[in-house]
Amino acid sequence: MAAGRSLSRSERKAAARAEFLRQEEQRERRRQVSRILRKPAAERSADEAMLLSGCQEMVRDLERLRKKRERLRRRLEEVCDEPDELKRKVSKLSAVVRGAKHLIVYTGAGISTAASIPDYRGPNGVWTMLQKGRSIRATDLSEAEPTLTHMSIACLHKHKLVKHVVSQNCDGLHLRSGLPREALSELHGNMYIEVCTSCIPNREYVRVFDVTERTALHRHQTGRLCHKCGAQLRDTIVHFGEKGILQQPLNWEAATEAASKADVILCLGSSLKVLKKYPHLWCMSKPPRHRPKLYIVNLQWTPKDDLAALKLHGKCDDVMKLLMDELELPIPSYDRMKDPIFSLAVPLQPEEECSHSRKPVTPPASLHEVQLGEEQQMRPDPPSGGWFGRGCAKGTKRKKNS
Numbered sequence: 001m002a003a004g005r006s007l008s009r010s011e012r013k014a015a016a017r018a019e020f021l022r023q024e025e026q027r028e029r030r031r032q033v034s035r036i037l038r039k040p041a042a043e044r045s046a047d048e049a050m051l052l053s054g055c056q057e058m059v060r061d062l063e064r065l066r067k068k069r070e071r072l073r074r075r076l077e078e079v080c081d082e083p084d085e086l087k088r089k090v091s092k093l094s095a096v097v098r099g100a101k102h103l104i105v106y107t108g109a110g111i112s113t114a115a116s117i118p119d120y121r122g123p124n125g126v127w128t129m130l131q132k133g134r135s136i137r138a139t140d141l142s143e144a145e146p147t148l149t150h151m152s153i154a155c156l157h158k159h160k161l162v163k164h165v166v167s168q169n170c171d172g173l174h175l176r177s178g179l180p181r182e183a184l185s186e187l188h189g190n191m192y193i194e195v196c197t198s199c200i201p202n203r204e205y206v207r208v209f210d211v212t213e214r215t216a217l218h219r220h221q222t223g224r225l226c227h228k229c230g231a232q233l234r235d236t237i238v239h240f241g242e243k244g245i246l247q248q249p250l251n252w253e254a255a256t257e258a259a260s261k262a263d264v265i266l267c268l269g270s271s272l273k274v275l276k277k278y279p280h281l282w283c284m285s286k287p288p289r290h291r292p293k294l295y296i297v298n299l300q301w302t303p304k305d306d307l308a309a310l311k312l313h314g315k316c317d318d319v320m321k322l323l324m325d326e327l328e329l330p331i332p333s334y335d336r337m338k339d340p341i342f343s344l345a346v347p348l349q350p351e352e353e354c355s356h357s358r359k360p361v362t363p364p365a366s367l368h369e370v371q372l373g374e375e376q377q378m379r380p381d382p383p384s385g386g387w388f389g390r391g392c393a394k395g396t397k398r399k400k401n402s
């Protein structure tokens with residue numbers, strides 16, 4: 001066709017059709033090549049081998065994609081170090097813990113799996129299940145108790161070996177292990193704390209039950225009122241898809257301050273996929289050699305693995321048990337009698353007694369427990385809400401409907 005002449009309508013149509021056919025042919029060729037590549041080289045016919053050598057660029061492209069898929073699959077796999085290797089690594093870690101000037105700990109759902117709370121991105125984690133379109137059963141989380149890892153961290157803090165803990169978990173188990181509140185930043189909230197944001201400073205109410213049964217994404221009111229000013233209380237949870245706005249219990253300032261002083265960061269049971277998005281926690285503004293040394297304990301790959309001084313593939317409780325042995329510190333066992341939640345909790349007023357249906361944490365084997373058990377049976381069906389992945393489930397549903 002002559003340059004400068006615009007195409008007629010039928011010419012444009014013919015060109016579009018030719019382009020469509022060319023693309024279709026290309027797609028079919030790609031499918032063919034991909035099929036052949038899946039066969040072992042020895043089983044390919046002469047014709048197939050010729051076809052491959054005729055589209056080398058496509059072969060390279062498909063190989064690259066296959067490797068990428070393989071890499072992503074491997075990242076999700078849970079890997080365990082051999083016992084001897086894990087021991088060697090923990091021995092190195094214990095020297096680091098002893099020598100650190102300002103050690104801080106970052107924790108994720110992996111430290112609570114031993115307390116029967118599912119993790120987030122593990123094979124049966126909350127996120128993984130929701131990704132597969134499966135629903136999550138609300139397990140009774142008030143039954144959960146601090147794990148060996150929680151107790152070890154509290155003990156390390158008591159011995160001044162750990163300065164601060166930053167947790168993504170909302171299960172309240174760090175607090176219940178006896179770790180003082182000022183040493184803890186709960187980035188995504190705490191299921192046992194509700195807050196009055198009308199009172200200045202914000203008034204906190206620690207409860208002995210999950211306060212989030214009515215709350216969800218962008219819906220934070222718990223249904224109870226502030227004893228002081230009468231305003232609606234809200235949960236402290238950063239639901240999936242939200243940003244945290246509260247001072248406490250998020251304690252964000254303390255987290256960034258601790259990070260700025262840290263020479264060692266120990267990450268326990270977190271995929272770090274969310275934490276990596278907070279550059280302050282990693283001192284990314286400092287030159288690399290002035291950033292804290294990273295030690296990561298996780299079964300799966302994390303995006304910080306390449307930057308870690310040491311990566312330990314093991315269950316948190318196994319690693320912490322070995323670590324505390326090395327440090328010759330006995331791990332305190334959890335004692336419900338001494339659970340700080342009972343002294344921190346603000347009791348409900350008589351008219352609020354029926355304002356929740358979640359099973360409370362109770363002191364062991366008391367008459368109180370028997371009475372509460374009976375009361376529980378008489379309560380109507382509980383509303384279905386809460387921090388435990390529900391915000392996420394609701395968000396997904398809403399998306400589908402719109």
Ligand SMILES: [Zn+2]
Pocket residue numbers: 196197198199203226227228229230231
């Ligand atoms: Zn108030």
